[in-house]
Amino acid sequence: MNLGDYDLNTLKDGFLYDAGRKSYACLLCGKQFEEEEIYALAGRFFTAGRAVREHLERDHGGWFQAFLNMESRYNTLTQNQKKLLSRLAQGWPDQAIAKEAGVSVSTVRHQKFVFREKAKQARVYLALYECAGQLAEAASGSGERPGAELRPVHDGAKMVDDRYLMTQEEYERYLKNAFKSLEPLRLEHFPVKEKRKLAVLMRIIEEFQAGRRYTEAQVNEALAEIYTDYVTLRRYLIEYGFMDRTKDGAVYWVK
Incomplete structure (x- = not known):
């Protein structure tokens, strides 16, 4: 989850409303609540909008505390x-x-x-x-906000600098040069230049599910399918803040 990608109301609510799908999604676990469904919780029945709020309280202990203590480069509170x-x-x-x-x-x-x-x-x-x-x-008719042409910075980024000044066009060009195949994902070489390296890691992390816990063996297996030197990929995913792990290295997850 990248907190900086959500609007103020979504951040206050703790869930995202998708008008196209007519559904609500919990920001903490991604659970979906379809607008046309009625949900039974603890012997009571709720519409989707109320159900996602009840879900946040019952299953996550409320949104505020989770939001307050969430690791994010945008949350600078001591x-x-x-x-x-x-x-x-x-x-x-x-x-x-x-x-x-x-x-x-x-x-x-x-x-x-x-x-x-x-x-x-x-x-x-x-x-x-x-x-x-x-x-x-209004002036350009492009529908873009200032800076929208740049790739978003992932929420776990540990040091944001010029490496992250990357347009979508640059990103796609870096991927084309580094990967033999994008489907399935197969890396030909791991770039030396930091910006290109970052682009590769941005694409690789998409192969992992947010909210899921992985063993080190599962991470190694998934990365080995992409590139023979999976140890290097794993190290840089951690160093760049795309993934985190327990102190003993037994469990990994997407930041």
């Missing part, structure tokens, strides 16, 4: 800030928060003030960006 937001969401008074954190009440109130000001800045920036996009769309 652990202390996350703890404070969590307590505020639970309705804790300032005095109780200060006591738990071992700080003064004025410190808690100052951080709340900082939160509020940052939220205002974010809303102004978002409004300006959206206005610029609408004007660009």
Whole structure:
């Protein structure tokens, strides 16, 4: 999941509505709820929109805490800030928060003030960006937002730099040069240049399912089908933040 790809309402809700399919999808596990279906949960019946909200509460313990603690380069809150937001969401008074954190009440109130000001800045920036996009769309008729011609940056990226300034055209050209076949996926050589390497990894990670847990053997098997040096591919998928693993290396997943 790339948090930066979703609009504000989707991020607040924790689910994505697909107007074409007329369905709701949980952002945490991808479970689909078709709009024309009725869902039975704990002896009660819900429409799809209500069912996905119930699902988030019953199966995931609520969206907010999962969202708050989700690893993302866009979530720059410190652990202390996350703890404070969590307590505020639970309705804790300032005095109780200060006591738990071992700080003064004025410190808690100052951080709340900082939160509020940052939220205002974010809303102004978002409004300006959206206005610029609408004007660009009207002027060119392309329907593109500023920067839309660039490939998106994956959410687990550890260091975003010029390597990620890649257009869709460049991406497709790099794939054509590196892969013998895209279906099935067969890599001819692993590029030396960082930008081309990144493009290859972007394509390879599509072979793995988000939300699924893989053993190291399963990862090796899948990568070996793509390229003989599967160890190198696995290492770079981790280094570039496309995948993560447990400390003992036993379990892998898409970030």
